Amino acid sequence: xxxxxxxxxxxxxxxxxxxxxxxxxxxxxxxVLNGRSDVAAETRARVEASLxxxxxxxxxxxxxAHSRQVHLxxxxxxxxxxxxxxxGVESVTAPANVGVLLSQLGGxxxxxxxxxxxxxxxxxxxxxxxxxxxxxAQHQQLRRQAVPFVVVDTDSATSASVxxxxxxxxxxxxxATRHLLELGHRRIGIISGPEDVLCSxxxxxxxxxxxxxxxxxxxxxxVRFGSFYVxxxxxxxxELLSRxxxxxxxxxGSDMQAMGVLRAGWQLGLDVPRDLSVIGYxxxxxxxxxxxxxxxxxxxxxxxxxxxxxxxxxxARGADLPTSRVxxxxxxxxxxxxxxxxxxx
Numbered sequence: 001x002x003x004x005x006x007x008x009x010x011x012x013x014x015x016x017x018x019x020x021x022x023x024x025x026x027x028x029x030x031x032v033l034n035g036r037s038d039v040a041a042e043t044r045a046r047v048e049a050s051l052x053x054x055x056x057x058x059x060x061x062x063x064x065a066h067s068r069q070v071h072l073x074x075x076x077x078x079x080x081x082x083x084x085x086x087x088g089v090e091s092v093t094a095p096a097n098v099g100v101l102l103s104q105l106g107g108x109x110x111x112x113x114x115x116x117x118x119x120x121x122x123x124x125x126x127x128x129x130x131x132x133x134x135x136x137a138q139h140q141q142l143r144r145q146a147v148p149f150v151v152v153d154t155d156s157a158t159s160a161s162v163x164x165x166x167x168x169x170x171x172x173x174x175x176a177t178r179h180l181l182e183l184g185h186r187r188i189g190i191i192s193g194p195e196d197v198l199c200s201x202x203x204x205x206x207x208x209x210x211x212x213x214x215x216x217x218x219x220x221x222x223v224r225f226g227s228f229y230v231x232x233x234x235x236x237x238x239e240l241l242s243r244x245x246x247x248x249x250x251x252x253g254s255d256m257q258a259m260g261v262l263r264a265g266w267q268l269g270l271d272v273p274r275d276l277s278v279i280g281y282x283x284x285x286x287x288x289x290x291x292x293x294x295x296x297x298x299x300x301x302x303x304x305x306x307x308x309x310x311x312x313x314x315x316a317r318g319a320d321l322p323t324s325r326v327x328x329x330x331x332x333x334x335x336x337x338x339x340x341x342x343x344x345x
Contacts, residue, residue, distance in 0.1 A: 013054035013055075013056050015029045015030060015033070017054065018047065018050050018051060018054065018056065021050050022043075022046050022047050022050050024043060024046075024047065028043065028047065029047055032044055032047045032048065032051075033051075033144060033145065048137060048140065048141075051140075051144060052140060056144060068097070068098055068099060068125060069098065069099040069100065069101050069124045069125055070089070070093055070098055070099070070100050070101070070124060070125055070126055070127070070128060070309065070312060070313075071101045071103065071119060071124040071126070071127045071128070072085075072086070072089055072100050072101065072102050072103070072127075072128045072130070073103045073104070073105065073111070073127060073128065073129050073130065073132060074102070074103070074104045074105070074130045074131065074132070075104070075105050075107060075108060075109050075130065075131045075132040076104050076105065076106060076107045077102075077104050079229070079256055080255075080256075080284045080285065080286055081228070081254070081255075081256070081282060081284065081301065082130075084282075084284065084285075084301035084302050084305070085130055085152065085301055085302075085304075085305045086100070086102070086305075087302055087305075088301060088302035088303065088304065088305025088306040088309070089128065089305045089306070089308075089309045091302070091306050091309075092306050092309040092310050092313065093309060093313075096313055098125060098313065101124065103119075105132055108132070109131065109132045109133060109197075110132060110133055110134065110135065111132065111134065111138070113138070116134075116138055116141065120141070120142075120145055120147065123145050123146075123147050124147065125312075125313075125316050126147060126148040126149060126150070126312040126313070126315065126316045127142065127147060127148075127149040127150075127312075128149070128150055128151075128152060128305075128308055128309065128312055129149065129150075129151045129152070129153075130151075130152045130153075130305075131152070131153055131197075132151075133151065133153075133162075134149070139161075139162070148163075148312055148315035148316050149162075149163070149312070150163040150164065150165065150308045150309075150311050150312045150315070151163065151164040151165075151308075152164075152165050152166075152304055152305055152308045153165075153166050153199075161324070162324065163308075163311055163312075163315070163321060163324045163325075164308075164324065164325050164326070165304045165305075165307045165308040165311070165326045165327075165328070166304070166325075166326070166327050166328070167299050167300070167304060167327060167328045167329070167330050168327055168328075168329065168330050169199045169202035169203045169206065169330070170202045170203070170205050170206040170209070171206060171329075171330050172203055172206060172281060172297040172299065172330035173190075173202065173203035173204060173205065173206025173207045173209075173210070173251070173297075174206035174207075174209050174210050175206075175297060175330065175331070175332040176206075176207070176251045176279045176281070176297050176332060177190075177206065177207045177209075177210035177211065177251055178210045178213070179279070179295075179332055179334065179338065180249045180251065180277060180279065180338065181210060181211070181214050181216070183249075183277065183338060183339065183340045183341070184340045184341055185247075185248050185249040185277060185340075185341050186216065186248075186341075187219065187222065187245065187246070187247045187248055187249075188207075188211075188222065188247055188248070188249045188250070188251060189222040189223070189224070189240045189247035189249070189250040189251070190203075190204060190207045190222065190223050190224065190250070190251045190252075190253075191224045191225075191226060191232065191233055191236045191237065191240075191250060191251075191252050191253060191257055191261065192204045192207075192223075192224070192225050192226075192253040193225065193226070193227065193228045193253040193254065193257075194225060194226070194227060194228075195225040200225060200253055203253055203281065204223065204225075207223075207251060221243075222240060222247050224236040224239075224240070226257075228253060228254040228256060228257060229254075229256050229257070229260075230256045230257065230259050230260040230263075231260060232257055232260065233252055233254075233256065233257030233258060233259060233260025233261045233263075233264070234260030234261070234263050234264050235260070235264075236257075236260075236261075237250065237260055237261035237262075237263075237264030237265065238264040238267070238268070241261075241264055241265055241268050241270065241276070242268065247276075248275075248276065248277065248341040249276065249277035249278070249279075249338070249341070250276070250277075250278050250279075251279045251281075252278065252279065252280050252281065253281055254280060254281050254282055255280035255281060255282045255283070255284045255286065255287045255294060255296055256280075256284075257280070257281075258278050258279065258280030258281075258287075258294055258296065258337075259280075259290065259294075261278050262278055262290075262294075262337070265278070272292060272337050273292065273336065273337050273338055273339035274339065274342045275342055277295075277337060277338040277339060277341070278294070278295070278337045278338070279294075279295050279296060279297070279332075279337070279338060280294045280295070280296035280297070281296060281297045281299060282296065282297070282298075282299050282301065283296045283297065283298035283299065283333055287333075287335075288335065291336075292335070292336035292337050293335035293336045293337070294335055294336075294337050295332075295333065295334050295335045295336070295337045295338040296332075296333050296335070297330050297331070297332055297333070298330060298331045298332070298333050299328075299330055300328050300329075300330075303328055304328055307326055307328070308326075311326075
């Protein structure tokens, strides 16, 4: 009896294999792999599908100046919040002799395909995305080009397949609101971030949970959503604090929003914290220096960014991550802008 031979593993796919299957030139497949934008969308989709079926992985690339850079991508940056992220990234990249290239997406939470194609024409060592996400097809594009990526996001809801560092926003909202309730406040307003951003909704959910714990209803008229910037805090703060039944405390979705609320309160002649208590979120360095110093929720932005950067460098050297999701703890920092509500005059 002739012994059967073990079946041979199928040969790995080549660019020529992909080109023949799809019915395009080798040059076209190469363009797709290299992130070139001069390929028709329908053709690109067929090539991408074939690459996925064959689990094609790009061979290692030659060392270049770009391969010693981390590309740090914000949906937008315009204040101290972004600077805390940048400082956290550089605390890890500088000792590793790795450069940092900054980009922003003009407020968009997903990069355009053209933008990504242009970046990948000269692939970096890796990419860090802050409050922005890629489509699944874009994830695959990065993986095929052997460009690792990590997301710094505060919404705690990124796909398990995407390495992510975040924080517990629901807990932050809960801690802030509990503090105000324990001080005796019963009409508490909240100004959170954009309603379509998950971290904004998570902080608002924590706000509601604290009310549920205390057996108190939430007045929907005191719940507002807006941008995370000073102007949103100021405009919503003016509206809330001009009401005849104004809140005695406001929980803001960021320290910048809280500063806008403080300005609105001062403009209306309210004393903080006697007439109005205010809590911010993030614990930016400026929060401790304004007068009165801001009570806020510490979101460890620098640690989040540093952790994400170390994960990225580990992936770039071929290491396996022990976990794809890291959530850092949020804590309440009590300073001078919260106190029990003043007795009616």
